[in-house]
Each structure stands twice: as C-alpha cells, then as structure tokens.
Amino acid sequence: MEKTDTNISGVCTPAPGEAGKTGEWRDTRPVIDPAKCIPEVKGKPACFLCWLYCPEGVVTMTIPVTIDMDYCKGCGICAEECPPNAIQMVREVDIDE
Amino acid sequence: MSDVRIITGNEAAALAVKRAEPGVIAAYPITPQTRLAEVLSEYVEKGELKAEYVRVESEHSSMTVCISASTVGARVFTATSSNGLLYMHEQLHWAAGSRLPVVMCCVNRGVGAPWSIFNDQQDSFSQRDTGWIQLYCRDNQEILDTVLQAYRIAEEVYLPVMVCYDGFVLSHTMMPVDVPDAGLVKKFLPPYRPHTILSPEDPKTINPVFFASRRENADGVLCDGYMEMRYKMQAAFERSRTVINAASDEWAKLSGRNHGGMIWEYMTEDADLILTGMGSIATEATLAADALRAEGIRAGVVGIRAFRPFPKEEVAQAFAKASAIAVFEKCISYGYEGGVCSDLKAALYGTDIKAPIHNYIAGLGGRDVKTRELVEAARTTFEAALAGDAGNKTIWLNCHTG
Ligand code: SF4
Ligand code: SF4
Numbered sequence: 108m109e110k111t112d113t114n115i116s117g118v119c120t121p122a123p124g125e126a127g128k129t130g131e132w133r134d135t136r137p138v139i140d141p142a143k144c145i146p147e148v149k150g151k152p153a154c155f156l157c158w159l160y161c162p163e164g165v166v167t168m169t170i171p172v173t174i175d176m177d178y179c180k181g182c183g184i185c186a187e188e189c190p191p192n193a194i195q196m197v198r199e200v201d202i203d204e
Numbered sequence: 205m206s207d208v209r210i211i212t213g214n215e216a217a218a219l220a221v222k223r224a225e226p227g228v229i230a231a232y233p234i235t236p237q238t239r240l241a242e243v244l245s246e247y248v249e250k251g252e253l254k255a256e257y258v259r260v261e262s263e264h265s266s267m268t269v270c271i272s273a274s275t276v277g278a279r280v281f282t283a284t285s286s287n288g289l290l291y292m293h294e295q296l297h298w299a300a301g302s303r304l305p306v307v308m309c310c311v312n313r314g315v316g317a318p319w320s321i322f323n324d325q326q327d328s329f330s331q332r333d334t335g336w337i338q339l340y341c342r343d344n345q346e347i348l349d350t351v352l353q354a355y356r357i358a359e360e361v362y363l364p365v366m367v368c369y370d371g372f373v374l375s376h377t378m379m380p381v382d383v384p385d386a387g388l389v390k391k392f393l394p395p396y397r398p399h400t401i402l403s404p405e406d407p408k409t410i411n412p413v414f415f416a417s418r419r420e421n422a423d424g425v426l427c428d429g430y431m432e433m434r435y436k437m438q439a440a441f442e443r444s445r446t447v448i449n450a451a452s453d454e455w456a457k458l459s460g461r462n463h464g465g466m467i468w469e470y471m472t473e474d475a476d477l478i479l480t481g482m483g484s485i486a487t488e489a490t491l492a493a494d495a496l497r498a499e500g501i502r503a504g505v506v507g508i509r510a511f512r513p514f515p516k517e518e519v520a521q522a523f524a525k526a527s528a529i530a531v532f533e534k535c536i537s538y539g540y541e542g543g544v545c546s547d548l549k550a551a552l553y554g555t556d557i558k559a560p561i562h563n564y565i566a567g568l569g570g571r572d573v574k575t576r577e578l579v580e581a582a583r584t585t586f587e588a589a590l591a592g593d594a595g596n597k598t599i600w601l602n603c604h605t606g
Binding site for chain 2: 110111112114115116117118119120121122123124125126127
C-alpha cells in the first residue's frame with residue numbers, strides 16, 4: 108500500500124531530503140579544479156574551508172573534495188571562500204550532461 | 205453528593221482548571237481575568253495543584269509557553285482578556301496550526317482605543333479566524349463545566365479551545381456553582397496524549413518551512429504541503445461539531461447538567477419570534493422571552509454556544525419555524541454588521557427560512573443591557589415581520605450621539 112503522510116502538523120524527521128531535493132533550486136553549480144584545490148595538490152588533508160562554510164553541509168572532507176549535487180543549492184559561498192579560487196560557479200544551462 | 209459554592213465566574217473557571225490538572229499554567233494578569241490567574245497561582249503555591257506556574261512578561265509569552273509545554277506532552281492552561289488576547293494573536297495561529305489542544309479562557313472585555321476595562325465580545329470575536337474553537341458561556345456553572353468539556357474536545361480533535369465568558373457580568377458576579385469531585389472529572393477526562401511524541405531517541409523537526417507543493421520525504425512518502433495541512437485543520441473543525449455535542453452529552457450523563465452542545469434553546473418549540481446571541485446577553489434574552497410571552501408574543505431564545513465551528517445545521521433547524529429573528533451582539537465587524545448575524549444569514553441561505561433578521565449591536569464597552577430594552581427591540585422586529593417588512597437591519601441599541 109502506498110504510504111501517506113499521517114502527520115496533522117508540520118513535523119519531519121531530520122534526514123537528508125526531508126525537505127525535498129533542494130538541489131533543484133540551483134542555477135549555478137560549483138565546479139572544483141583539482142589542479143588548484145589545496146588537499147589535492149598537497150595530497151593530504153588541508154584547507155577544507157568549502158566544507159566548513161557550506162551552509163547545506165553537502166561538501167565532504169575528503170580527497171578529492173566532493174559535493175552532493177542533489178542538495179547543493181548553488182549559493183556560491185564555497186567559491187567565495189576558497190583561498191586559491193579553485194571553485195568556479197558555472198551556470199547550469201552551460202553544463203552539458 | 206453535591207458541593208455547591210457561591211463563587212464568581214473567575215473562581216468557577218479556576219476550580220475547573222484545578223480539576224483538569226494541567227501540568228503547566230502560564231498566565232499574565234489583565235482585568236477582568238486577573239482573579240483567575242491569582243487563584244490558580246494560589247493553588248500552585250499551596251501545593252493543591254501540582255502544576256508548573258510559569259511567570260511571563262506578556263501574553264505573547266504566556267501563549268508561547270503553553271505551545272511549548274503542550275508540544276512536549278503537558279496539559280496546559282492560560283487565560284486573558286481584551287488587548288492581552290490581541291497581543292497573543294500571532295501565537296494563536298501558531299497553536300492552532302501546530303494542532304495543540306491548548307485551553308484558554310477569554311474573559312470578554314472591550315478593546316482599546318479608547319480604553320475600556322468593561323465587557324463586550326470584540327476581543328474574542330476579532331480572533332475568530334485563528335483556528336481556535338470558541339465556546340461562549342452564559343453563567344458560572346456553565347463556565348466550570350465548559351472548561352472541563354474544552355479539554356476533552358481539544359484533546360480529541362487536536363484543536364485549541366477558547367472558553368469565552370463575559371467580563372464582570374460573569375467573571376465578578378457570584379452565583380451558586382456545583383463543583384464536581386475529582387473522581388467524576390477523571391471519569392470524563394482521559395489523560396492527554398500528544399499527537400507527536402518528542403524524545404531524544406526519535407528527534408523531529410517541528411514546523412519547518414512548508415512549500416507550496418507536496419514533496420517526497422527521505423522515505424519516498426509524498427508529504428503534505430501547506431495547503432494539505434490547512435485542509436486537515438478545517439477537516440478537524442468539521443469533525444469537532446460531533447465531538448462538541450458528544451462532550452456535552454457525556455458530561456450531562458455524568459453530572460446531570462446539560463448546557464447544550466453547539467447551541468441551546470429556550471422555549472423555541474412554538475416560537476414565532478426568536479432572540480439569539482452569545483454568552484450572558486442570551487441569558488438576558490430568556491428573561492425578555494418570558495416578558496414577551498406575557499404580552500402574548502410567542503418568543504423563544506437560541507443561544508449560540510459554539511461560534512467556531514459555527515452551528516450551521518443546528519441553527520437551520522432551530523430557526524425553521526421562526527417568522528422574525530432578533531440577533532443581539534456585543535461585537536461588530538466594522539464596515540458590515542455583527543459577526544453572528546452574518547454567519548446566521550449564511551447558514552440560513554438556501555433554506556425555506558425567510559424571516560427578517562434584525563441585528564442589534566448592544567452593550568459595547570460595558571453599557572448595561574436591560575431586559576426591557578431587549579423586549580422593546582425584539583417586539584419591533586416582530587411587528588416589522590407582521591407588517592410584511594422582510595428587510596434586514598442593523599440597529600445600535602441604546603446608543604445616542606449627535
Ligand atoms: S576551499 Fe577550495 S582549496 Fe580549500 S578544500 Fe575547498 S575547494 Fe579545495
Ligand atoms: S554552492 Fe553553496 S550549497 Fe553548494 S557546495 Fe557551495 S556552499 Fe555548499
């Protein structure tokens with residue numbers, strides 16, 4: 108049987124996606140240049156300011172740094188904070204899938 | 205065994221709250237509600253009521269405390285009047301939208317400006333569309349019994365309930381009141397079960413931003429959007445009609461006292477002329493009906509006990525045989541007419557009832573409403589109907605200005 112929403116008030120369980128896929132809002136996408144990203148260049152954990160500043164918590168503290176595009180809303184804060192300007196915000200319409 | 209005490213409306217309300225055993229009370233004193241807040245704080249101070257009495261700096265905060273406590277599973281109570289109620293306005297919507305069974309007494313008082321501490325019903329009337337059930341009481345016994353019924357109704361349909369009674373006319377007037385014993389109340393009022401249990405083991409986000417459309421949650425369940433949530437609230441109101449009537453019947457069985465569910469009627473069976481209103485003005489109307497009958501006019505009274513949900517089916521039945529209707533109201537929707545009158549006309553639309561409806565705005569800011577004034581007004585309405593004048597009118601009763 109199809110599950111239905113039985114809540115009678117605004118209640119949700121904190122989990123990824125409980126508010127829908129917020130990545131749908133995005134019209135510019137952060138694209139990381141591995142040749143500039145500090146942890147990639149140095150080959151060890153470093154910097155991760157994008158991880159720290161991302162308001163959505165969708166950046167990983169890994170090498171390489173990854174971003175969950177289902178929920179990245181394209182705000183560009185990571186690009187703004189990245190010290191070596193390794194992140195470019197690219198318009199979604201200009202990205203060929 | 206009955207325990208009849210001679211007490212004021214505020215004391216009757218306080219005794220009912222004591223019997224309902226709320227876990228949290230947060231009330232900010234305001235005339236004419238003050239004595240109610242005081243008596244409750246005395247109960248808590250003396251240990252007669254094991255509740256947390258949260259002292260707040262405003263009515264906005266008192267409602268916020270009730271919302272929070274109710275959310276985590278406490279039965280709650282607050283009370284206010286007039287501008288205090290208006291100050292709560294935003295939180296009234298919040299309590300209703302969260303579907304919390306908060307019970308509040310509104311001790312009806314006119315609102316400023318200009319300042320009035322005296323009685324009319326503009327305060328609760330102006331909060332009509334906040335998603336609260338509104339019940340109006342006609343005497344002190346009914347106040348006590350209605351507060352108990354309010355908990356039962358609220359906790360069954362998960363809607364907040366405002367128990368309204370006239371400031372001074374009832375709040376400060378002593379009457380004999382039969383106080384039910386704790387055992388009887390326990391039989392009537394099961395413990396409060398919150399619709400959502402909050403606990404660290406099962407964390408939940410309460411009232412996040414809802415989007416216009418429905419959306420899937422992490423489990424792939426298509427969840428309600430804002431509009432669906434609001435529809436559920438309206439559906440709860442529709443359901444509350446039967447719950448209000450059932451609570452009244454059940455309490456009547458246990459206590460022997462029946463104040464009516466959605467409405468009450470007085471000598472309406474053969475009535476040609478029906479007077480109607482909410483609260484103490486409707487009690488006054490029963491005296492007027494007696495006087496009119498002594499003159500040979502078959503008069504009766506319909507008391508509107510539930511204003512929201514509006515008793516649309518009940519009034520269509522109760523007024524079916526009336527040839528003239530006089531609506532007495534202590535409030536007005538400025539720019540139109542009294543709110544009960546508008547609702548009544550809407551409820552009668554499409555029925556065979558073609559009686560003229562005269563709307564009397566009366567007793568604003570505590571102006572005394574005398575039985576003989578109601579008699580004269582209702583007689584005028586009746587005579588207009590006899591003369592074939594089917595027009596509806598709004599008349600300010602006993603109001604003289606240049
Ligand atoms: S802020 Fe820039 S350099 Fe630092 S980890 Fe993120 S992408 Fe790499
Ligand atoms: S664009 Fe915004 S949401 Fe997306 S990864 Fe960067 S900081 Fe996070």
